[in-house]
Amino acid sequence: MKQFGPDRVREHGALKPVAEFLHHDHMGRLGIANSMRLARTMNTLRWRREAAQRRRLYNTQFDELIRRNGTSVRPLLQMQDGFAIDTSGTLPHLDRVLAQADEIIAERGGKRATAPNSYRSFFSDVWRDEDCERFPAFLDFATSSDVVGVVSNYLRTIPVLSTTIPPGIRFVESNMDYDDTPDVLKESQLYHIDYYSVPSVYVLVALHDTTFDHGPWTFLPRGVSQRAKTELGYWKRGVPYRLDDSTMFSAADKDEVIEFSYPRGSVLFIDPSACFHFGSRSVNPRFMLMIGYTDIVRTDFSEWFIKNRKFPVRATDSRLRKMLVDKRAV
Numbered sequence: 001m002k003q004f005g006p007d008r009v010r011e012h013g014a015l016k017p018v019a020e021f022l023h024h025d026h027m028g029r030l031g032i033a034n035s036m037r038l039a040r041t042m043n044t045l046r047w048r049r050e051a052a053q054r055r056r057l058y059n060t061q062f063d064e065l066i067r068r069n070g071t072s073v074r075p076l077l078q079m080q081d082g083f084a085i086d087t088s089g090t091l092p093h094l095d096r097v098l099a100q101a102d103e104i105i106a107e108r109g110g111k112r113a114t115a116p117n118s119y120r121s122f123f124s125d126v127w128r129d130e131d132c133e134r135f136p137a138f139l140d141f142a143t144s145s146d147v148v149g150v151v152s153n154y155l156r157t158i159p160v161l162s163t164t165i166p167p168g169i170r171f172v173e174s175n176m177d178y179d180d181t182p183d184v185l186k187e188s189q190l191y192h193i194d195y196y197s198v199p200s201v202y203v204l205v206a207l208h209d210t211t212f213d214h215g216p217w218t219f220l221p222r223g224v225s226q227r228a229k230t231e232l233g234y235w236k237r238g239v240p241y242r243l244d245d246s247t248m249f250s251a252a253d254k255d256e257v258i259e260f261s262y263p264r265g266s267v268l269f270i271d272p273s274a275c276f277h278f279g280s281r282s283v284n285p286r287f288m289l290m291i292g293y294t295d296i297v298r299t300d301f302s303e304w305f306i307k308n309r310k311f312p313v314r315a316t317d318s319r320l321r322k323m324l325v326d327k328r329a330v
Contacts, residue, residue, distance in 0.1 A: 020306035022312050027300065031237030032195050036299040042221075043297045051296050052153070053330040054158040054323065063181065066145045069320040076149040080202075083270040084150065087262060092144040096137035097289065098265055102206045103131065104135065104171055105287055108326055112178045120187050122179035123280050127171040132312050139311065142203070142291045143321045150269050151201045151293045158320070160327045162292040163309045164302035165196050170290040174215050174280035179198065190242035194272040195208025195296035196302065204268040205289040210261050215282030217260040217268065220252055225276040228252040248276065273299075297329050 027035035028220055042308045046052070046278050057065065062222040066072065073092060077084045108126040115121075125323075132139050141147060142161060164241030194200065210216050220228070228251035233239050270277070280286070311325035 007037065016305045019232055019301035023301040025307070026241040027195060028237070028241065032235040032241065034237065035301075036195055036235075038296060039285040042301070043299075043303065045092065046303075047296045047327070050327065050330055051157070054296055055156070057323075057330070058152060058157050063159075064150055065158070065318070067322040069143070069148070069318040070145045072145045072149055074146065076146065076153065077269065079150065079269050079271070082225070082269045082275045083219070083258075083268065084263070085260070086267040086269070087265075088230060090263045091141070091146050093137050093150070093159040093178070093266060094265060094267070097141050097205065098207065100137045101136040101171070101287070106130070108289065109173055110175075110176075110285070113173075113180060114228045116326070118180075119159075120280075122174060122176060122182075122282070123188060124173045124175065125167070125170045126173060127167070127169055127182050129309065132169070132173075138289065139325070141205075142169065143324050145201060145320075147291075148320065148324060151203070154201055154269075154271065155293070155295060157295060158323050159293040160296055161199070161238060161311060161324055162200075162294045163293075163311075163327070164298075164306045165300065166290070166292045167285050168292050168311065170242065170292070172286075172290055173286050174282045174286040174288070176215075176282050178284075185244065186280065187242065189278055190244055191220075191248045191276045191278050192242050193229065193276055193278075195235070196273070196300045197298045198273040199295065200268050200273045201270050201293045202268070203289075203291040204260065204326065205291075206260070206262050206264055206266045207289055209264050210266075210286060210288075211284075212259065213262055213283040214261075214286035215280045216286070217269060217270075217277060217279040217288070218281075219258055219260075219275045219277035220248075220256055221258065222271065222274040223276060224252050224256045228276060243276075252276070267307075 018032040022035055077086055113126055204217055231251040313322055313326055
């Protein structure tokens, strides 16, 4: 009997229109929370074996997987209250990431990649699939033991790089010059909590010095966010996915806001599925690397109708690295 799952169903087109319908408008048709429960059930049917194996390996063999992937160069950070910030500049491959980022910015920065009146015109992802091969430092950094160890210890499993929404690797330019309606805050410029995979982790790298004028990633810690989420009825049917500042601060204190305004090379580990956040309220252009890690069982429908991106796998890659870039690998 063939295993039930998105790849098989997508071939017949049976559930694709249903998944797209349920995913529409940030899964608002049934309410985000209701849609997430349904999506988790569907995705668990597909990935339950792999999910159990990844949890088992994390609980019983993670130290060995880390060692074979490359021993950590220092004690691992611990995410507290949904985040951790590293300003040491010592994470493996970070110097290579910054150098190769300068090449990409010189080649593609300052060139609008979005069409007029397009979704999030102010937010441009200039990363290309072939860049994993051309600029290998990014995937080396994303799969390094010092980074993956922090992510895995928070998620309590061995994650994967996201292959749908959001892409596992994004090289983002936020630029007000591309904004078709610069006087109106919208989309990811407003507070929200991601629903794609709960829990999940972003690893964000400041590729240039970032100040308030660069529209830094701005967030509320997990504890504050969860209290506000409950008070606002967030994720319930009829409650908007994006919240303006006045709504947000009817349930949270402005003094608890944290801005990722840090020097070049600073790294933020954050759970976007637990922390209210926004970004890209830029005056000056902002360049940032965004790496998205998810549990293998997602809480959205994107795998059912979006073509999954693929990351390169080499025969010489460690078992841990293969598991990070290929959800079928165990």
